[in-house]
Amino acid sequence: MRALHTAATGMMAQELNVQVISNNIANLRTTGYKRQQAHFQDLLYETFRRSGSATSDQNTQVPAGIEIGSGVKTAATARVMTQGNLTATEKEYDVAIRGDGLFRIRLPDGRTAYTRDGSFDLDAQGQIVTRDGYLLDPGITVPQNASKVSIGANGTVEVTVPGQVEPQELGQIQLARFINKTGLESIGDNLFLETPASGPAIDGNPGTEGFGTLQQTYLEEANVNAVTEISSLISAQRAYEMNARIITAADQMLSSTTQMFRG
Known part of the structure; x- marks a missing residue:
């Protein structure tokens, strides 16, 4: 099931996000340290119906197509080079x-x-x-x-x-x-x-x-703001939990489908 792989990429992305945040917090008192930010990009899409494709001989077109994404990837862990106190x-x-x-x-x-x-x-x-x-x-x-x-x-x-x-x-x-x-x-x-x-x-x-x-x-001082990092950590944790729930839901759906075939 596609959702399993997609959610897995989301969990891996948030795991990396937490690693970046933890490194920022660990260097809270490091002289001249510049904090990092994790940036992400969506992965390739599978197109089932293209936007603008014809739907009749009278040149009517589809206003919106059907594209299914395959998850997320890490684009960069960029340094924020702003001035510290x-x-x-x-x-x-x-x-x-x-x-x-x-x-x-x-x-x-x-x-x-x-x-x-x-x-x-x-x-x-x-x-x-x-x-x-x-x-x-x-x-x-x-x-x-x-x-x-x-x-x-x-x-x-x-x-x-x-x-x-x-x-x-x-x-x-x-x-x-x-x-x-x-x-x-x-x-x-x-x-x-x-x-x-x-x-x-x-x-x-x-x-x-x-x-x-x-x-x-x-x-x-390091340009790390503890409040901002803790807030980002909570957001990353919730995103990880939501992706984990998607895997659980997908597993239950697969289990139900398997039982139907066995029946």
Whole structure:
């Protein structure tokens, strides 16, 4: 019976939907996390009578045909790249992006990754790195005798060194943005990679046209709304239950039909 397969696709779709929602809720406190949304499409239709087909020799036509769908499929689990709330941390190497853009990170294999997680620190050589020790790109090294580090809204990194009146500029934090941010590939550790769908990275300095500004001693929270996710979870659960009831109803109909033939 066609309804069994159709309802089964609906149950699988809602199962995936719940997985996406659960991942969003699990990352509720993940710095810079961007929530995902599951998008679905209907499957192929079997046409028994086409719309507009002739019904007589006088050119009368069918106003609506007969098409039976075969269920649903997952089209995408797209990222929602909206701004998250900024939270003060009082740590001088924590940096949040207010607006568009991602930090450039140099991976150990030489690739460039991108992130909204600005929870940086220093390694043993004084280089600014991520929590996993990946270098900020372009690299910036802070002198050991630096007494104060200042990161401006435009990405300029300056330090105060004993014996010098004027601050010493160390470098410039750059940002990258993409034409299609949802096309980036998530690789975990709050990192994204460029893909053909995202388009090439557009590099620039914070505060310039199209790029957001930086805010030192702040971090960006996940853009996950707990109330919205719980509401979506309830809707997905109800949709799953309805598809399960369709399978039960179809099974009862098949059972009745079988009994009729046996009789």
